[in-house]
Amino acid sequence: xxxxxxxxxxxxxxxxxxxxxxxxxxxxxxxxxxxxxxxxxxxxxxxxxxxxxxxxxxxxxxxxxxxxxxxxxxxxxxxxxxxxxxxxxxxxxxxxxxxxxxxxxxxxxxxxxxxxxxxxxxxxxxxxxxxxxxxxxxxxxxxxxxxxxxxxxxxxxxxxxxxxxxxxxxxxxxxxxxxxxxxxxxxxxxxxxxxxxxxxxxxxxxxxxxxxxxxxxxxxxxxxxxxxxxxxxxxxxxxxxxxxxxxxxxxxxxxxxxxxxxxxxxxxxxxxxxxxxxxxxxxxxxxxxxxxxxxxxxxxxxxxxxxxxxxxxxxxxxxxxxxxxxxxxxxxxxxxxxxxxxxxxxxxxxxxxxxxxxxxxxxxxxxxxxxxxxxxxxxxxxxxxxxxxxxxxxxxxxxxxxxxxxxxxxxxxxxxxxxxxxxxxxxxxxxxxxxxxxxxxxxxxxxxxxxxxxxxxxxxxxxxxxxxxxxxxxxxxxxxxxxxxxxxxxxxxxxxxxxxxxxxxxxxxxxxxxxxxxxxxxxxxxxxxxxxxxxxxxxxxxxxxxxxxxxxxxxxxxxxxxxxxxxxxxxxxxxxxxxxxxxxxxxxxxxxxxxxxxxxxxxxxxxxxxxxxxxxxxxxxxxxxxxxxxxxxxxxxxxxxxxxxxxxxxxxxxxxxxxxxxxxxxxxxxxxxxxxxxxxxxxxxxxxxxxxxxxxxxxxxxxxxxxxxxxxxxxxxxxxxxxxxxxxxxxxxxxxxxxxxxxxxxxx
Numbered sequence: 001x002x003x004x005x006x007x008x009x010x011x012x013x014x015x016x017x018x019x020x021x022x023x024x025x026x027x028x029x030x031x032x033x034x035x036x037x038x039x040x041x042x043x044x045x046x047x048x049x050x051x052x053x054x055x056x057x058x059x060x061x062x063x064x065x066x067x068x069x070x071x072x073x074x075x076x077x078x079x080x081x082x083x084x085x086x087x088x089x090x091x092x093x094x095x096x097x098x099x100x101x102x103x104x105x106x107x108x109x110x111x112x113x114x115x116x117x118x119x120x121x122x123x124x125x126x127x128x129x130x131x132x133x134x135x136x137x138x139x140x141x142x143x144x145x146x147x148x149x150x151x152x153x154x155x156x157x158x159x160x161x162x163x164x165x166x167x168x169x170x171x172x173x174x175x176x177x178x179x180x181x182x183x184x185x186x187x188x189x190x191x192x193x194x195x196x197x198x199x200x201x202x203x204x205x206x207x208x209x210x211x212x213x214x215x216x217x218x219x220x221x222x223x224x225x226x227x228x229x230x231x232x233x234x235x236x237x238x239x240x241x242x243x244x245x246x247x248x249x250x251x252x253x254x255x256x257x258x259x260x261x262x263x264x265x266x267x268x269x270x271x272x273x274x275x276x277x278x279x280x281x282x283x284x285x286x287x288x289x290x291x292x293x294x295x296x297x298x299x300x301x302x303x304x305x306x307x308x309x310x311x312x313x314x315x316x317x318x319x320x321x322x323x324x325x326x327x328x329x330x331x332x333x334x335x336x337x338x339x340x341x342x343x344x345x346x347x348x349x350x351x352x353x354x355x356x357x358x359x360x361x362x363x364x365x366x367x368x369x370x371x372x373x374x375x376x377x378x379x380x381x382x383x384x385x386x387x388x389x390x391x392x393x394x395x396x397x398x399x400x401x402x403x404x405x406x407x408x409x410x411x412x413x414x415x416x417x418x419x420x421x422x423x424x425x426x427x428x429x430x431x432x433x434x435x436x437x438x439x440x441x442x443x444x445x446x447x448x449x450x451x452x453x454x455x456x457x458x459x460x461x462x463x464x465x466x467x468x469x470x471x472x473x474x475x476x477x478x479x480x481x482x483x484x485x486x487x488x489x490x491x492x493x494x495x496x497x498x499x500x501x502x503x504x505x506x507x508x509x510x511x512x513x514x515x516x517x518x519x520x521x522x523x524x525x526x527x528x529x530x531x532x533x534x535x536x537x538x539x540x541x542x543x544x545x546x547x548x549x550x551x552x553x554x555x556x557x558x559x560x561x562x563x564x565x566x567x568x569x570x571x572x573x574x575x576x577x578x579x580x581x582x583x584x585x586x587x588x589x590x591x592x593x594x595x596x597x598x599x600x601x602x603x604x605x606x607x608x609x610x611x612x613x614x615x616x617x618x619x620x621x622x623x624x625x626x627x628x629x630x631x632x633x634x635x636x637x638x639x640x641x642x643x644x645x646x647x648x649x650x651x652x653x654x655x656x657x658x659x660x661x662x663x664x665x666x667x668x669x670x671x672x673x674x675x676x677x678x679x680x681x682x683x684x685x686x687x688x689x690x691x692x693x694x695x696x697x698x699x700x701x702x703x704x705x706x707x708x709x710x711x712x713x714x715x716x717x718x719x720x721x722x723x724x725x726x727x728x729x730x731x732x733x734x735x736x737x738x739x740x741x742x743x744x745x746x747x748x
Contacts (some may be wrong), residue, residue: 030060031317032230033075034222035068036267037195037215038238039290040299042067043088044283047303048236049081056324057234057317059331061166063225065214067238069169069194070147073187076167077154078333085300087150093293094673096146099139101383104570104580105376108523109469109479110384111569113441113453115745121420121717124413132413136202140192141382141389143201145375147188148392152371159184164331166228169194170214170221174203179217181224186393202388215239219263222270232317233278238299239267240290279313281306338368339394342401348447351408352415355447357381357390359476363404369394374404380526386411386443416442421719433651435459435739448476460651462488481519488512490544491634491655493551507546509555511634513539517563529567535588536560536595539634557633560594563587574743575720576667576682576713577610578617582743590631600631604638608743615669619742622662628696630657643736644686647709647726650734656692658699663688665742667713682713684724705729711736 033052035045045068052059064072074084103111124132160167160183171180171193182190193204193211204211218224220237242264248257274280283306288299307314319327343365348354360381363374378390390408397403411417421437436459442452448471457463467483493507514537521531541555564587570580583606590600608621625638640646641653644665667684689704711724719739727733 028319028323029231029317030229031058032061032063032225032228032233033059033072034220034225034233034235035062035064035072036220036235036237036239037066037068037213038219038240039067039197040293040296041238041240041283041285041288041290042071043288043296043299044238044285044303044306045071045236046081046085046088047283047300047305048234048281048307049075049084050300050304051307051311051314052234053081055311055314055318056321057314058319058324058327059165059234061168061225061228061230063168063170063221063228064194065170065219065221066195066197068236069191069214073167073169073191074150075331076160076163076165077151077187078164078331080332085297088300089297091146091296093296096142097138097293098678099141101379103383103572103574105380105526106383106385107380107526108529108567108569109451109471112745113439115574115741115743122413123418123420124411125416125418126414134413135199137200139202139388140196141387144188144192144389144391145378147192149371149375151188151191152394154187157187160187160190163187164333168221168224168228170218170224171196171204171211172214172216172218173209174198174212174216175210177217179214179221180209180211181221188393189391215263216259217266218270220267220270222273231277233274234281234314234317235271235274235278236281236283236303237267237271238283238285238303239264279310279317281310338370339402341365341367341369341404343397343403345403345405347405347407349407351387351410352444353384353386353410353447353449354408356384356449356471356476357406357408359448359474361404361406369402369404378406381408383526384449386417386449388412410444415444416440433460435461437463446470448472460489462486477523479521479523481521482517483519484514484516486512486514491541492653493546494653494655505545507551508544509541510544511539511541513537513634515559515635519563521565527568527570529565529569531565531567533563533565534561534594535563537633537635541634557631558595558597559590559631559633559635560592560596561588561590561600562594563589571608571610571743575715575741576617576680577608577619577743578612579610581607581609583607583609588636590636596631598629598631600627600629600636602627602631602636617667617669619665619667620663622690623659624661625657625659626696626699627657630694630696632657638692640690640692643709643711643722643724643726643738644688644742646688646690646705646728647686647707647724647736648728648732648734649705649707649726651738654692656694658693658696659690660699660701660704661688661690663690679717680715682715684713684722685710709736 062072062076071084126132169182169190173180189204189206193206194214196203196212198212219239220235222233222235225233242260243257248254283302285299285302288295341363344361344363346354346358360377362377363370374392382390388409388411392404392406395403395405419439435457438456440454445451450470452468455465465485467481469479469481471479489511491509491511492505494505515535517533517535519531519533521529523529537559539557543551543553567584569582571577571582572580586604588602590596592599603626605624608619611618627636637655637657638659639652639655640659640661641649642651644663663686665684665686667682670681670683686709688707691703691705693699706729707726709724709726711722713720713722720741722736722738724736726736
């Protein structure tokens with residue numbers, strides 16, 4: 001008969017439990033530690049733990065709620081107070097509280113559909129036809145990955161009693177508003193549920209329940225600790241005091257005060273059950289609120305001071321150095337890390353696109369587990385924008401093999417999502433226009449992430465565009481994308497006296513364009529795309545303003561040919577980029593065999609490079625659209641004019657078959673990045689040079705128009721807004737009120 005082999009983590013947990021029982025022998029009291037919720041004020045728990053260790057006080061059970069579950073869970077799992085302090089100080093709290101994947105790591109498809117057009121707000125269409133909107137500020141994706149990393153190696157246990165210190169944490173079942181006490185299962189998930197503050201963090205769905213922060217019903221879980229069989233308690237309350245009545249004015253603050261009052265009443269009921277043998281600690285945390293997480297470490301010293309204030313009472317819990325050393329050996333149990341992965345499994349139970357996620361996981365069986373690589377892959381997949389969360393954990397199968405389990409959860413908004421975008425331009429001289437854009441995406445059409453996107457624009461440009469995106473191949477990095485589009489706009493004919501010193505509009509055409517393309521391409525990672533397409537289109541222009549005996553009343557142009565494009569995109573943002581580069585080179589060959597009126601070619605290049613130091617950023621780059629053999633069509637032309645695109649001219653004032661633009665934009669961020677609500681404001685200026693020409697042979701750097709601008713920018717949730725003044729070097733000027741990104745998706 002062969003030997004029965006247990007996973008090392010289970011063996012370690014059993015050993016820890018054995019040592020714990022030994023340490024708390026028949027003649028020794030069992031001491032329980034209760035750590036309450038309080039958000040950023042929970043740093044004080046670390047200070048209390050430091051004093052407990054200096055005074056050689058062994059802890060035999062821990063119960064925690066919310067932030068108390070994090071600190072308590074780490075200590076129960078074997079971390080020292082000093083290690084917990086390092087973790088808390090190293091967390092980028094601003095990043096944790098912003099779910100979005102860094103744009104540089106988003107899939108190329110997501111980057112292109114997000115480029116410069118739309119607001120952040122999404123509205124979903126559920127399968128029953130009802131509209132849905134996000135109900136929380138933070139989905140908690142980054143927080144979930146952080147907790148998973150903290151408890152790696154501690155997760156493969158059957159009950160929380162197998163931790164070095166037996167542990168419990170409390171969440172709230174929001175369906176019945178009753179406490180749920182976790183004593184087993186997924187440790188990271190349990191703690192994530194315990195701190196899911198309603199309205200801020202998304203709730204956790206588990207075992208048929210919807211779970212939120214345990215502080216709603218049991219912020220200081222004294223009763224839970226009692227049930228763990230302890231004799232005496234050390235209780236730490238870091239809850240925020242109620243706000244003074246004179247500071248409670250708005251409806252939102254009144255609601256928060258009422259919730260805080262009910263939580264305080266329940267806490268006081270729990271505290272009333274303490275007896276004279278228990279010890280209660282309430283640190284004084286002036287200036288640290290529940291939401292001031294960047295200051296979480298500032299609470300460590302006040303926590304230490306509060307524990308020292310009752311140190312004489314605490315010493316009644318102390319044991320000898322030998323006894324404490326024996327206990328500490330069990331609490332500091334070292335778990336195995338980075339095991340070899342025998343299998344990778346992506347759970348398809350809560351996502352229609354599990355294969356897309358599987359394609360992005362590069363961890364392979366037979367390799368050592370690499371948490372950095374796995375988390376990077378998950379961040380990239382999450383950047384697709386159709387998931388509420390993507391989590392992972394290590395599991396053990398019946399053969400004792402360790403595997404990687406990944407669980408994607410589709411967005412609660414549904415498969416169909418709408419986004420809105422608004423662009424406004426006003427030069428305060430009677431020349432104003434607007435652009436309202438509406439996009440719909442029907443996602444998850446197959447397991448690899450196929451989707452159907454439709455874009456409609458109203459205003460300056462009437463637009464209707466629809467495309468189908470179909471990824472294929474083993475890794476899903478090849479794609480096929482048919483597209484059909486219609487655009488209509490008013491294009492003025494500006495007087496050209498050779499110097500563009502006059503802005504006289506001699507005529508105006510209503511130009512309608514339609515085109516279709518069949519594109520195939522490949523993404524090399526998340527930053528490089530190479531693609532090719534066959535295209536066919538038509539332009540139709542009707543004279544709406546102007547003398548018919550001077551200007552043609554109508555014009556028709558057919559175009560058709562082939563296109564090849566290379567795109568590199570590592571920009572972190574297209575509204576006000578701070579780092580990265582977007583560079584696109586596109587070559588189109590127009591061919592009469594493809595339905596074009598004439599043969600021709602078109603080379604287009606765009607570059608935007610962002611360089612930052614501190615709050616200062618330079619955005620350098622330009623555009624070029626050159627056609628040596630022009631086909632004389634609207635679709636092959638390019639425009640200039642508008643803020644940072646030859647400031648001082650009206651938007652899209654110049655049109656030609658040839659175009660050159662170079663620009664340098666500087667902007668200084670005026671506001672610090674916020675934790676939950678972040679509305680960046682900038683003071684900016686630009687210098688530009690450019691022009692348009694009809695014929696390739698006329699292109700000359702001597703004809704470039706110089707321009708400069710100064711403007712104020714603010715990145716609003718509905719879109720980036722700029723208010724500024726621009727002037728060309730030859731004296732033309734304009735005032736701008738504009739909604740729009742600094743990096744735009746086309747050649748104007």
